[in-house]
Each structure stands twice: as C-alpha cells, then as structure tokens.
Amino acid sequence: MTAPLSPLPTPDDIVAAHDRIRPHIHRTPVLTCDTLDRKTGARLLFKCENVQKSGAFKARGASNAVFGLDADRAAQGVATHSSGNHGGALAYAAARRGLPCHVVMPRTAPRAKRDAVLGYGASVIDCDPGVVAREAALAEVVARTGAEPVHPFNDARVIAGQATCVLELLEDAGPLDAVVAPIGGGGLVSGTCLALAAMAPETRVYAAEPRNADDAHRSLKAGRLITEDAPDTIADGLRTSMKDLTWQVVSRHVSDVLLASEDEIIAAMMLIWTRMKIVVEPSSAVALAAILNAPEVLAGQRVGVILTGGNVDLDRLPWMTARTGETR
Amino acid sequence: MTAPLSPLPTPDDIVAAHDRIRPHIHRTPVLTCDTLDRKTGARLLFKCENVQKSGAFKARGASNAVFGLDADRAAQGVATHSSGNHGGALAYAAARRGLPCHVVMPRTAPRAKRDAVLGYGASVIDCDPGVVAREAALAEVVARTGAEPVHPFNDARVIAGQATCVLELLEDAGPLDAVVAPIGGGGLVSGTCLALAAMAPETRVYAAEPRNADDAHRSLKAGRLITEDAPDTIADGLRTSMKDLTWQVVSRHVSDVLLASEDEIIAAMMLIWTRMKIVVEPSSAVALAAILNAPEVLAGQRVGVILTGGNVDLDRLPWMTARTGETR
Structure with missing residues (x-):
C-alpha cells in the first residue's frame, strides 16, 4: 500500500467507529444451537455476520x-x-x-x-x-x-471497524470466557483483541485457521511473522497472511491458533447449514471446525464464535466439487 | 385414517394449543429483506419456521x-x-x-x-x-x-397446532394485509385461516402452490375438492392433496391460490439462500415464487410469508440436479 501506516486504534477509536458506522450496518443477531453445544461441550454464541450488509463483517x-x-x-x-x-x-x-x-x-x-x-x-x-x-x-x-x-486489514481504520463486532457480541451475549474468530490477514482478530483488552480483558481470543494456510499458527509458534503467498484452501477469505499492524496485535493478545483440515471445514460448514439453517461461507466454518477439533480447550465455557460471512456460489459448493471430483 | 374425524378447532382450541406446545417449540424469528421487498414491491415479513424444532412448522x-x-x-x-x-x-x-x-x-x-x-x-x-x-x-x-x-393435516389437533404459527407472526410483525403460505394437504393454511378469522379477519390468506401440483388451485376454481396422487414437483412437502376438514376451511377462507413453476421455485429458493442467508427447503420457496409471479396482487402491502421448513439434502440441491441433468 502507498499510504503511510497509522498507529493502532485506541478504545476511543473503536467506540467512535461504532458510532460512525451504526447507520450503515446491521445489528446482526447472536444465535445458539443446542446440537452444536452438545457436540462441542461448550456454550457457543454465534455472532451472525453472514447477514451483515454486503454479506460479511467487512x-x-x-x-x-x-x-x-x-x-x-x-x-x-x-x-x-x-x-x-x-x-x-x-x-x-x-x-x-x-x-x-x-x-x-x-x-x-x-x-x-x-x-x-x-x-x-x-x-x-x-x-x-x-x-x-x-x-x-x-x-x-x-x-x-x-x-x-483502504487495505483489507493492515489499516487502523479497518481494524477499528472490525472491532465493533465483538462489542455487539459482548452486549448481546453477556460475559464470555473466550472468542474464536477465523484469521486470514488478521483484521478481525486484531480488532477483537483490542476491543476485548479494553472492555473484557479476562476473555481469551483464539484464532482459527485452515491447516492448508497455517501461516498465523506457524508465526505464533516461531515468534516472528511468517507469510505465505496464495495458499490452497477452500476458505477463500483466509488465503492472506498478516502484516505488521495485525501481527503486532495477534502476537501479543491471541492465546492460540486452532487448526482445521479442508475436510473438517467442509463438515463444519454442512453442520451449520443443516443444524442452524443458515448460509455461511467456508471461511466462517473454520471457527467451528477448529473448536470441534480441540474440544478440551473450550469445554464447559461460554464461547463467542464469529460467523464472518455468507457469500458462496450456490452451484459450486465444496461438497459438490468434492463429490464430482472437479478441481476447485 | 381409522380414527373418527374431529370437528374443526375453535379459537379457544388454538390458544390452548399454543399454551400446550410452548415448552416444546421455538419462538421462531420474523425476518425482513430489503432486496426482496424491492423485487416484489411489498413489505414481506418472513416467519422462519425453517429454524423450528425438527426443522419445520410441523x-x-x-x-x-x-x-x-x-x-x-x-x-x-x-x-x-x-x-x-x-x-x-x-x-x-x-x-x-x-x-x-x-x-x-x-x-x-x-x-x-x-x-x-x-x-x-x-x-x-x-x-x-x-x-x-x-x-x-x-x-x-x-x-x-x-x-x-395422527394425520399430517386432516386432524383438528394438528390444524390447531399449525394455527399457532400465525398467532406469533401477528404478535411480532403487527397488522398484516395478507399472509401467504404454501399449500399441500392444507393443514397450515387451514390453521392460518381459522386463527386469522378469529383474531384479524381483515387479513387475507393466499395459498401458494406448485403449478405441477395445482390440485388446490383447481379445487378452488371448480368449487369442489379435486385430488391428485403423487404429483411430480421438487416441493416435496406439497405433493399431497387436501381432505374434507382442510378443504372445508380453504374453500371458505382462502382469497386465491397463487402458482409457481418448478424453475420459479428453484430461483426463489436461491434468492432466499443468497439474499437472506438462510437455508429453506423447496416447499418454503413456493410462497416467495408465487408472490414474485403475481406482484400486482400484493404490491404496497404488508405481507406475512411463512417459510415452512429447512430440511434439504445438501448434496442433492435442485440446482445441482438441474445442472447435471440427473432425474429428481
């Protein structure tokens, strides 16, 4: 990007962002699903950004x-x-x-x-x-x-905007032990971390990532930013790596990066569609897939899960291409 | 059925049914969609029984x-x-x-x-x-x-239960000019008619039916019950015909039966999935398809639309079988 980087947003910037964007966004609902609670052993509170304007938290x-x-x-x-x-x-x-x-x-x-x-x-x-x-x-x-x-994630204005999602989740769901959100470039996770650090510092943040695009996971283990160009995952929203601003926040605030395979992402997406009856895109399903994969981390806890978007090609769903053997 | 037919439910039966079933059902949400309002010229209030227990108003x-x-x-x-x-x-x-x-x-x-x-x-x-x-x-x-x-529709207990759906819709959406609900055997439409006749007699009821299974439409035109055995439509919930109890109510209370072709049903289903981001089955989409087909009937009006269910085989969606030429 050609513009100079801004510093990270402050708590005041996040509140100001919420006031600024309120007329232009939906207050998205928080849904629960007893079946998914039984499967994970946690109490999951799903923030449904799939019904956000433009079909995503973005x-x-x-x-x-x-x-x-x-x-x-x-x-x-x-x-x-x-x-x-x-x-x-x-x-x-x-x-x-x-x-x-x-x-x-x-x-x-x-x-x-x-x-x-x-x-x-x-x-x-x-x-x-x-x-x-x-x-x-x-x-x-x-x-x-x-x-x-306007960079998709490495921009303080964008991070402050994404941070408003977890503000609403906290208001509507009450206190949470943890929040799980998918990570690509890290804009949503960074905003979530900054908002929670200010308003609910006891709430842990977990990032969820496709195993096929695990640059955030490897970065956190290595203690330095590792990037990957165009990894192959059906979670098309998560094919980017972090940059300096988001890495700065993620490296300090995220408790862990939980992983999910492509098959696990597809299975979690089908679970959300069939049990919650809502349309989410593969990137959204990564969070549930990662939770199902690591039940011991969140069992017995109240966990916010951000369903990030619902934009899919209905005639090109992952289980269709998987079934017919088409390439993605 | 071997059991003797009961008389039609009274308004008191419907209120008693609601009290009886309240612990066992979800209070389903009422959603709106600006895009679908623009396309139809009406204000549509969707009662989302696709997220009901067991995935349907049933x-x-x-x-x-x-x-x-x-x-x-x-x-x-x-x-x-x-x-x-x-x-x-x-x-x-x-x-x-x-x-x-x-x-x-x-x-x-x-x-x-x-x-x-x-x-x-x-x-x-x-x-x-x-x-x-x-x-x-x-x-x-x-x-x-x-x-x-327990007959699927020709049973006063069942009709009284289905009638509770429009009670909630009225409470949550306020006064309505009309309600559109899909018709198969007519249990939902009969319950809707009986509830509205008692509580909001100014609200008209339209039934929506696949053109490929138009026995209700032909019955209303002919003034006598015409039945059809196993018609071929993707709206798998609407392949049955009315019987005496439901025909008695439908023939007296329904303003008209609006029709939709198979292609129109599929297109409406895709519209609901992509714009509202919810999973509904083909039978549910018949109501929107019929409204899109007859915009002059409902333009400028506040219209309740009952989305009846969300149970679909995700690997056998109608646009997939249509695309690959498989038989249904």
Whole structure:
C-alpha cells in the first residue's frame, strides 16, 4: 500500500467507529444451537455476520474507512485489493457515500463476490492470485486514479471497524470466557483483541485457521511473522497472511491458533447449514471446525464464535466439487 | 385414517394449543429483506419456521397432538404417514414425551427427512409414493401396534397446532394485509385461516402452490375438492392433496391460490439462500415464487410469508440436479 501506516486504534477509536458506522450496518443477531453445544461441550454464541450488509463483517471496517474520509479526500474515491468480501464491502460503503471505488481481485475469487462488487457499481481489476500480484495491481490503480487505498486489514481504520463486532457480541451475549474468530490477514482478530483488552480483558481470543494456510499458527509458534503467498484452501477469505499492524496485535493478545483440515471445514460448514439453517461461507466454518477439533480447550465455557460471512456460489459448493471430483 | 374425524378447532382450541406446545417449540424469528421487498414491491415479513424444532412448522401440530393425549392412549404410541416433515415432527414430539412412534414414508422422501425420523428414535415403514399406498401402510401399522394415528393435516389437533404459527407472526410483525403460505394437504393454511378469522379477519390468506401440483388451485376454481396422487414437483412437502376438514376451511377462507413453476421455485429458493442467508427447503420457496409471479396482487402491502421448513439434502440441491441433468 502507498499510504503511510497509522498507529493502532485506541478504545476511543473503536467506540467512535461504532458510532460512525451504526447507520450503515446491521445489528446482526447472536444465535445458539443446542446440537452444536452438545457436540462441542461448550456454550457457543454465534455472532451472525453472514447477514451483515454486503454479506460479511467487512462492511464494518470498510464503512469506518469510507465515512471517516474528509470531503476532499473522499471525492477522489477509494481503492483496494481483496479476495472478495472486503472488495464487496468497500464497494457497498463507497456506493452509500456516492464515491468511485476500484477493486483489484484475483481471478480465483468466487463469482458471487465478484458480482457483488460489480452490483454496487464499483470497477473490478483482475489480477493473478497472491499478495505480490495484488499489491502491484493496486499501486497502479492508485497512481492512475488518485483514489484513497483502504487495505483489507493492515489499516487502523479497518481494524477499528472490525472491532465493533465483538462489542455487539459482548452486549448481546453477556460475559464470555473466550472468542474464536477465523484469521486470514488478521483484521478481525486484531480488532477483537483490542476491543476485548479494553472492555473484557479476562476473555481469551483464539484464532482459527485452515491447516492448508497455517501461516498465523506457524508465526505464533516461531515468534516472528511468517507469510505465505496464495495458499490452497477452500476458505477463500483466509488465503492472506498478516502484516505488521495485525501481527503486532495477534502476537501479543491471541492465546492460540486452532487448526482445521479442508475436510473438517467442509463438515463444519454442512453442520451449520443443516443444524442452524443458515448460509455461511467456508471461511466462517473454520471457527467451528477448529473448536470441534480441540474440544478440551473450550469445554464447559461460554464461547463467542464469529460467523464472518455468507457469500458462496450456490452451484459450486465444496461438497459438490468434492463429490464430482472437479478441481476447485 | 381409522380414527373418527374431529370437528374443526375453535379459537379457544388454538390458544390452548399454543399454551400446550410452548415448552416444546421455538419462538421462531420474523425476518425482513430489503432486496426482496424491492423485487416484489411489498413489505414481506418472513416467519422462519425453517429454524423450528425438527426443522419445520410441523413440530407445532405434532406437539399439540402428542401432548394432548391422555396417559392411557399415549402409552400405545403414535403413528402417521408423511413425506417427511410431519414424520420428523411427530417423532420429535413422541421422543420428547417418551412414546413409541411409527412413521410410514414414501421411498422418494429426502434422505435428510428420513434420517431425522430415525434420529429421534422412531421406526420408519417404507411405502410407495402416493396417498393410497401411504394410507394402506398406515392402517396396517395402526392395526398391528394399537398406536394413535395422527394425520399430517386432516386432524383438528394438528390444524390447531399449525394455527399457532400465525398467532406469533401477528404478535411480532403487527397488522398484516395478507399472509401467504404454501399449500399441500392444507393443514397450515387451514390453521392460518381459522386463527386469522378469529383474531384479524381483515387479513387475507393466499395459498401458494406448485403449478405441477395445482390440485388446490383447481379445487378452488371448480368449487369442489379435486385430488391428485403423487404429483411430480421438487416441493416435496406439497405433493399431497387436501381432505374434507382442510378443504372445508380453504374453500371458505382462502382469497386465491397463487402458482409457481418448478424453475420459479428453484430461483426463489436461491434468492432466499443468497439474499437472506438462510437455508429453506423447496416447499418454503413456493410462497416467495408465487408472490414474485403475481406482484400486482400484493404490491404496497404488508405481507406475512411463512417459510415452512429447512430440511434439504445438501448434496442433492435442485440446482445441482438441474445442472447435471440427473432425474429428481
């Protein structure tokens, strides 16, 4: 990204973000499911960001960035790179404020996510998968248009926006022993950590990650940031690695990174669809898959679980491609 | 059925049913969706029985029948025939009261529905599709076991239970110009009519039906009950025809029967999944499909829509079989 990094958001920044974005987001429900409680031995409180505006929690961070711009800067528009949901969220927020928006997307992004960006009137710039290709394409767009870059996670405005999710979860669910959220670039997990450190420091944070994209897990074990370019996982929202800002928070605050295999992610996704009757995308199911995998960590506890999004191609579901042997 | 027919439930019966079943059912949420309001020109208030116990509104009628039995009669157990959801619901209610339960099911019922019946500990008796085969198989079971037959819809106890759904909808959504509910045997529609006639007589009732199984539509036009045996529609919950009790109510109270083709049902189901992020079965989607088909009937009105169930085989979704050319 070309913009200088901002410092981390303060508790006041998070509260201000919530006030700023409230007119532009849904207060999403918190659901429970007795069957999943029995299977995990924990009391799970699911924060349903799959029904958030734009279909993902990303509407929070994007709205905070877009509606925080002063009028002159805003007039130039906004730009980002995204595997999908941040792009759709930025396009949503920009359309709501009436600004131009440019989204660099890898060709492998789900069609539903690409269609969402186009549906909000933003322009899509195709690129190859992988962080290096994405960032090069974004730099070109920013240089050409003068748009304000809004990084999908390594941006204090975005982290403050994502932090508002756990504020609502605490208000609606009451005190929690732990919160589990999936980790890709770490924007949601960082926001969650910063909010809880200020408002409920006794609540532990666990990140959930696909075993096929376990850079956060390896980073935490090694004590230094390890990145991976375009790992292969069906959890398409989690194919990115952390950067300096999010790593700074995750390395200090996250208790552990819990892993799940591709098969476990698919099974957890089917469990959520069939038992909770809600549509979530594979990245959302990673949290439940990781909990099912490590029941001893959370047994008997009250655990917030962030279901991050619900944007899937219905004619290309993971158990369909698995069944017919198509490549993903 | 071998049991004598009861008279229709009174308003007091419906209120008593609600009190009786309240400990055994979920108070399901009422959801709205701005996108679907824009597409239909109406304000739609969706009563989400897909998250009801056993995954369908049928838990209401089955629980009312099971928990209304006196102890001696209950000890003999209960039995029914069902394309799926009533069977699951009766098995659920019987298990909750600790009674034996026998369910006659056509071999074509979705696997998820069959598994649900077995999962609640009931026994499944296979039969050929069609009402005649079902009723013969049930008569045999009742003769053999002495179980109390609980018809899926032509039973005043069941109709009173289904009527409780619209009571909650009215309480949570406020006054409605109309309610749209799918019609198979007519238990839900009859209960809805009887409840509204007593509590909100200004609210019209529309039944929604697959064009491929349009016996209710033809009956209403002809002014006499026309039945059809095992029609071919993906809306597997709506393959039955009315009987005397439900026809008596439907013929007097329903304003019209709105139709939807198989393709329209599938498209409406995908719309609900992608825009509302909830899992509903094809029968539930018939209501939205019918509304989309006849926007002039409901434009500008506040319309309750009953989403009847969420039990689907995730590896056998209608757009998958449509895409690959498999037979249904």
